[in-house]
Amino acid sequence: MTYYFDELIVSEIRKKNEVALRELYKTHYPMVVHLVCSNSGTEQEAKDIYQEAVMAFYERVQQPAFTLTCKIKTYLYAVCRRLWLKKLHEKKRFNGSIEEAESFLGVEDEMTTIYEKERRLKRMGSSLNGLGEPCRSIIEDFYIKDSSMEEISIKFGYTNADNAKNQKYKCLQRLKKLFFEDFNN
Amino acid sequence: MEMEMSELIDKYVKGQLSPEEMKALEEKARQSEIFRKIVDDHVELVDAMVEYGKRMELKNSLDKVHSDMEERVVPIQKKQSGWKKYWPHTAVAASVAILSVVGTIWVNNFMNSAQEAEFKALRRNVDQIKKSQKILEKDIAETKKKRKGFAGNYAGTCFMISRDGYLVTSYHIVKDADSVHIENEKFGTIRASILFNDPANDVSVLKIDTAIWSLPFTIEKEEANLAEEVFTLGFPREDVVFGEGAVSALSGYNQNPNSYQVSVPVNPGNSGGPLLNNKGNLVGMISGLQTETLGAAFAIKSTVLLEIVAGDSLKQVITLSRQNSIRNANRVAQVKQWKDYVFMVRVFKN
Numbered sequence: 276m277t278y279y280f281d282e283l284i285v286s287e288i289r290k291k292n293e294v295a296l297r298e299l300y301k302t303h304y305p306m307v308v309h310l311v312c313s314n315s316g317t318e319q320e321a322k323d324i325y326q327e328a329v330m331a332f333y334e335r336v337q338q339p340a341f342t343l344t345c346k347i348k349t350y351l352y353a354v355c356r357r358l359w360l361k362k363l364h365e366k367k368r369f370n371g372s373i374e375e376a377e378s379f380l381g382v383e384d385e386m387t388t389i390y391e392k393e394r395r396l397k398r399m400g401s402s403l404n405g406l407g408e409p410c411r412s413i414i415e416d417f418y419i420k421d422s423s424m425e426e427i428s429i430k431f432g433y434t435n436a437d438n439a440k441n442q443k444y445k446c447l448q449r450l451k452k453l454f455f456e457d458f459n460n
Numbered sequence: 461m462e463m464e465m466s467e468l469i470d471k472y473v474k475g476q477l478s479p480e481e482m483k484a485l486e487e488k489a490r491q492s493e494i495f496r497k498i499v500d501d502h503v504e505l506v507d508a509m510v511e512y513g514k515r516m517e518l519k520n521s522l523d524k525v526h527s528d529m530e531e532r533v534v535p536i537q538k539k540q541s542g543w544k545k546y547w548p549h550t551a552v553a554a555s556v557a558i559l560s561v562v563g564t565i566w567v568n569n570f571m572n573s574a575q576e577a578e579f580k581a582l583r584r585n586v587d588q589i590k591k592s593q594k595i596l597e598k599d600i601a602e603t604k605k606k607r608k609g610f611a612g613n614y615a616g617t618c619f620m621i622s623r624d625g626y627l628v629t630s631y632h633i634v635k636d637a638d639s640v641h642i643e644n645e646k647f648g649t650i651r652a653s654i655l656f657n658d659p660a661n662d663v664s665v666l667k668i669d670t671a672i673w674s675l676p677f678t679i680e681k682e683e684a685n686l687a688e689e690v691f692t693l694g695f696p697r698e699d700v701v702f703g704e705g706a707v708s709a710l711s712g713y714n715q716n717p718n719s720y721q722v723s724v725p726v727n728p729g730n731s732g733g734p735l736l737n738n739k740g741n742l743v744g745m746i747s748g749l750q751t752e753t754l755g756a757a758f759a760i761k762s763t764v765l766l767e768i769v770a771g772d773s774l775k776q777v778i779t780l781s782r783q784n785s786i787r788n789a790n791r792v793a794q795v796k797q798w799k800d801y802v803f804m805v806r807v808f809k810n
Contacts, residue, residue: 297525304529326522333518392511399512418506419513421474444463451505 281347288336300329303348307355316359324362328354331389357386402453410446417443469502614809617694617733618642618652618666620801621742621769622778623674627666628765629732630747631657633805634664642668642803644700652805656774661718661760662747663768666805675781676797677740680762684720684743686710692724692746692759693795694733695804702795703730705755707743712758713750719758720744726757734802735759740786740794 287295304325311321328351335341403411409431416422416430428439471477472485489496618629627642634640634654643649647670656665684690684707691704705724712719722735726749735744744759769778786794 293521296521297528300522300525301529304526322526326519326526329522330515330518334514395508396512396515399508403509403512414509415513417470418509440467441463444466447466447505451501454505454508455501 281343284347285336285341285343288333296329296333299332299347303351306348306352310352310355311359314359314363316362320359320362324355324358325351327358327389327393331385331392334392335385354385354389358389361390398454402450405453406446406450410442410449413439413443414446414450465498466502469499470506472499473503473506614807615695615729616731616805616807617729617746618803618805619693619732619734619742619745620672620675620803621679621765622780623672624779625668625670625672626655626769626778627652627668627803628745628769629664629666629805630745631659631662631664632748633732634666634807635659636809637807639808640666641806641808642666643806644800644803646800647803650803655776656768658768658773661764661768663745663760663765665769665774674783674785675801676785677736677742678781678784679742679766680737681766683710683761683763684737688737688743690722690724690735690737690743691791691795692726692730692733692735693799693802694726694730694746695802696727696729698804700799700802700804701727701730704791708756712760713748716758718764719747719760722746722757722759723755724757724759725755730757732805734798735762736794736798739784740789740798741784 284295284299288299307325307328308318308321311324312318331354332347332350403414406414413427413431416427417424422430424436424439424443427433427443428436431439431442433439433442468477468481468485472482477485485499489499614633616630616633618627618633620627634657637654640652640654641649642652650668650670652666652668654664655667658664686707686709688707689704690707691702693700693702695701703724703726705722707720708723709721711717712721720735720743722744724735724746726733726746730746731748733746734742735746737743741762742765743762745762745765746757746759749757766780768774770780786797789797
């Protein structure tokens with residue numbers, strides 16, 4: 276089966292075309308709002324869940340081995356549904372079942388990766404938050420934004436790159452401690 | 461030392477090492493377990509950071525898309541100023557609405573409990589009649605010798621279901637009775653004993669020591685049909701009274717599946733009376749009426765009666781009639797036959 280529109284979206288997203296992502300996002304958002312809001316959720320919660328699913332999809336599309344096995348809509352619905360069930364379960368408010376419009380095989384494996392990733396991202400977020408400034412900015416600049424040590428030492432006003440390196444090293448050690456301590460608990 | 465190592469691994473992660481350095485590092489990792497662990501942790505940490513960075517970037521762009529999307533719904537948001545302006549009015553309106561809703565619910569509940577259909581047992585309190593009877597007694601000197609004090613506290617109806625002297629009536633008539641007497645034109649007054657009570661179905665089985673040759677009717681084993689014509693005989697007063705109507709529902713009070721609703725005019729005293737169909741067969745027994753609904757009386761189904769009299773709980777075998785000799789007779793002839801087997805029940809209690 277081929278889904279021409281979906282194929283187009285996927286190939287454009289692979290090229291990191293922002294417009295395609297935007298269109299994808301807009302197209303399926305109402306469906307998820309409906310799903311969440313008609314199952315004791317708010318629009319804010321729908322937004323969070325939907326973004327999570329879209330990001331998971333986006334990241335999956337970036338993988339070289341990715342092929343489209345079903346409609347994007349089906350994928351997003353299945354993932355959102357599972358995410359929302361989990362959320363409801365955590366809220367201990369769930370005592371029914373959200374009807375499945377289309378059964379989507381293979382979403383089980385997908386969910387484990389999504390949950391794992393979510394967990395790891397959360398840990399990283401809280402570890403970075405626990406780091407405090409200027410550590411956080413230094414670390415982010417160096418590792419995420421790929422700035423050089425020279426740029427960093429100028430930006431943060433260190434007298435030379437070695438001081439900055441020293442500071443970065445200490446920060447990294449602290450982050451390591453925070454991250455793995457949290458992560459393994 | 462460690463710092464230098466960390467720097468080296470940073471370079472490794474970022475792919476900035478020369479092939480020789482890379483080889484040296486990998487060799488070292490192969491040899492030293494501890495070093496490998498440090499490298500792995502470092503790599504994992506950096507990976508997680510990079511992932512986090514990408515995710516944040518993606519989230520930002522999605523947030524932007526989302527806010528763009530919501531901006532289009534601006535008209536609704538602009539109304540917020542109107543909402544702010546009118547919120548006191550709205551609050552008042554809302555509180556009135558809530559009050560009225562809550563009030564309605566409360567009143568409804570209250571009314572429901574008050575209006576709960578009262579199920580009035582058709583038990584005739586004879587005390588009132590006794591009074592007027594006493595006045596009559598004064599006038600008729602003859603009555604002195606007979607009947608004096610012989611009016612039970614309660615009266616109802618019962619009828620024969622077998623030729624060996626078994627009768628059924630409503631449980632609410634004979635409940636807590638000290639003694640039960642039954643009476644009609646043919647048999648006169650007979651003392652009856654209560655054999656079995658089924659309060660759940662409001663049925664009692666009575667026994668008299670009189671046997672007869674045969675009964676002219678049978679008990680229907682099938683449920684009656686809706687709109688089927690039925691009639692009854694009972695003792696709402698000292699004389700037997702005929703009433704007719706139809707089966708108006710196949711369930712009774714509160715959807716009780718063991719009863720019919722019938723449109724037969726009944727009065728206190730009709731309880732325990734037989735409900736008969738066109739063939740003169742027994743289809744039920746009058747048990748009560750609903751006070752707030754006009755013309756809604758209830759009758760226990762003959763199938764339920766059969767279960768009781770034929771069931772094990774009675775501990776006695778009742779010979780039920782198998783033949784109906786009045787099937788083709790007209791209503792008058794049927795009633796003429798039937799009224800010999802319908803009795804007034806007098807119950808004495810202290």
